[in-house]
Amino acid sequence: QGVLVQKDARLLRDLRIMAYFKQCFSSDSNISTIKELAHALASHCPYEVPIASIKIRHLHCEVPSSEIFFSLNATIVGLAVDSEGPENLPSCLGLGIVRGIDIVKAMLYVITPVPHNSLEKVNVLLQGYIQIPSCLLQVQGCISLYMSANTLTLTTN
Secondary structure (H helix, E strand, O other): OHHHHHHHHHHHHHHHHHHHHHOOOOOOOOOOOHHHHHHHHHHOOOEEEEHHHOEEEEOOOOOOHHHHHHHHOOOEEEEEEOOOOOOOOOEEEEEEEEEEEEOOOOEEEEEOOOOHHHHOOOOEEEEOOOOOOHHHHOOOOOOOOOOOOOOEEOOOO
């Protein structure tokens, strides 16, 4: 029974993550299967986020500064705004998938259903243990989930 509960819990987490990222698309989009969602996300236009405009917080471990950006690639991150309160706890506006990193251009490529006007406020990426469901990483015949030529530029303060 313990194994079934673990599998059910993992499946429910994966389904919730997929439902969350399905919000990247209009409600009348014809995405009804996991495979269709994987293809849609792989071809979805990511936001282009200047590395200089954000801070990165790893929530559960320390990452060497030389590995910080590599540790973000193909991960789910919290999109947050720094707090000005005494606790200095950032306020998370939603989740995003770091689809790619271009160190030369100093850009991150992020997919998220967070509206553009809210996304412009984001200045912190929070990396925890939320994993991309493996079924979303197995897209065949499509542009890599991590890289795209089509991007939306995000300008932040």
